[in-house]
Amino acid sequence: MRSDFKLRRSTLLRAGAAALLVTGLGAGVAQAANVTLVETGSTLLYPLFNIWVPHFEKAHPGIRVTTQGTGSGTGIAEAISGVVQVGASDAYMSDPQIKQNPDILNIPLAIxxxxxxxxxxxxxxxxxxxxxxxxxxxxxGKIGKWNALAIEKLNPGLKLPDHKIIPVHRTDGSGDTFIFSQYLSFSTPSWNSSVGYGTTVSWPAVPGGLGAEGNPGMVEALKQNPYSIAYIGVSFHQQVKQAKLGKAMLLNKAGKFVLPTAKTISAAADQLVGKTPKDERISLVFAPGADSYPIINYEYAIVNAKQHNAATAKAVKALLTWASTKGNAPHFLKQVEFKALPPAVSKLSAAQIAKIH
Structure with missing residues (x-):
């Protein structure tokens, strides 16, 4: 499935990172004529980047952006290594990662x-x-069939099939895995103590369980396997709808069952965004509030504050500033069912973007 979400990949070799052509404009003065930025990572954020890029490039004719959906784990790793300029991630970096890489910024672009x-x-x-x-x-693996008592109790009166459940999980380093496993950890102490959360986790061995790569792979696995279940980013809602797959109501921290809607995502964000620290690394999962949907998150740009040169730094700053402001316009975000950053968080992101040099 990886070829499905590399449609905007540049013909330039990524091993060479960004292609940068500079023309001199006088003694000691230079200006970027063409800067190519490489973005890779989150398959949840990937559809939005592909909506953004043509509009950004039109407003910034000297900058080109290539995008790849490779998973948040790859986005973080390649931003740290310098292979790419922007690593997209649904997950913020851990304290140990930040300690090892103090120049790496975690900048929210949307919710x-x-x-x-x-x-x-x-x-x-x-x-x-x-x-x-x-x-x-x-x-x-403790709940193995769809008509298990634990599921029946949540769905009284609904006739559930006496059929084995096929759980599908991500095999790549994934921010989707990060936020899904956070929901399990924050709501279920036994999961937290045995498995925990992360962009990768040691999935318990469940007979018949499946692994898939990226959100496109998760959708395809569900389509091909009746009685399966998976966690999928809302930016793939159209693919889920076309495949005629079901969508669950989830129990939130207040004990209410809610669907992921504009109202419930906003309600959850309202509960926690005010606690966002200056470095903007915070979980928005399992927020309090009767209307709060329990699995929401910031979509992060993982960026090195120290870029290779001034022209690249300027281009990265332009891209992230545009994405977190004009790119947060409703006509962009509604296409992927995202929500805009609140003004206070936009200011925090702007302060982080200003550190790039």
Whole structure:
């Protein structure tokens, strides 16, 4: 599936990082004539970057941006190594990662969410009710069938099939895995103590369970496997709809079942964005509030504050400033069901962008 989300890949070799052509404009003075920036990482953020890039390039004719959906883990790693200028990630870097890489910035560009989708013959038109503990049970193998008592209790009156559940997880380093496993960890102490959360986790061995790469791979795995369940970023809502897959209502911290909607994503964000620190590394998962959807997150640009040269730094700053301001316009974000950064968070992102040099 990786070829499906590398459509904007440049013919330039990534091993050479950005292609930078500079023309002199007088003694000791130079200006970037053409700067190519490489963005890679989150497959959840990838569709939005592909919406953004043509508009950004039109407004900035001297800058070209290539995009790749390779997973948040790759985005973080390649931004740290300097192979790319922008690593896209649904996950913020951990304290140990920051300690080892103090020049790396985690800059929110928008707010997104994750859905729990399933392929349940005859029931994909119903919003099954699920909880963190039930999902943890499915993914650790303790809940093996769709008509298990724990699922039936959440869905009284709904006839569930006596069929084995096929849990699907990401095989690549993934911010989607990060926020999904955070929901399981924050809602289910036993999962937190046994598996925990991260862009990669040691998934319990569940007979029949499947692995898939990227959000496109997760959608395809669900389509091809009746009775399966997976976690998929909301930016793939159209693909999920076209495949006629089901979408779950999730139990939030207040004990209410909610769908990922503009209202519930905003409600969750309102609860936690005010606690965003200056470095903007914070989990928005499992927010309090009756209307809060439990799996939302910042979409991060992972960027080195110290770029290779002034022209590249200027181009990176232009891209991130545009994305976090004009790129947060409703006509862009509605296409992927994202929400705009609140003004206070936009200011924090602007302060971080200003550090790039």
């Amino acid at each position: 997104s969410a994750q859905a729990i989708n399933y392929n349940l013959p005859g029931l994909n038109n119903r919003h099954l009710k699920l909880s963190g503990p039930v999902l943890a049970g499915i993914y650790d």
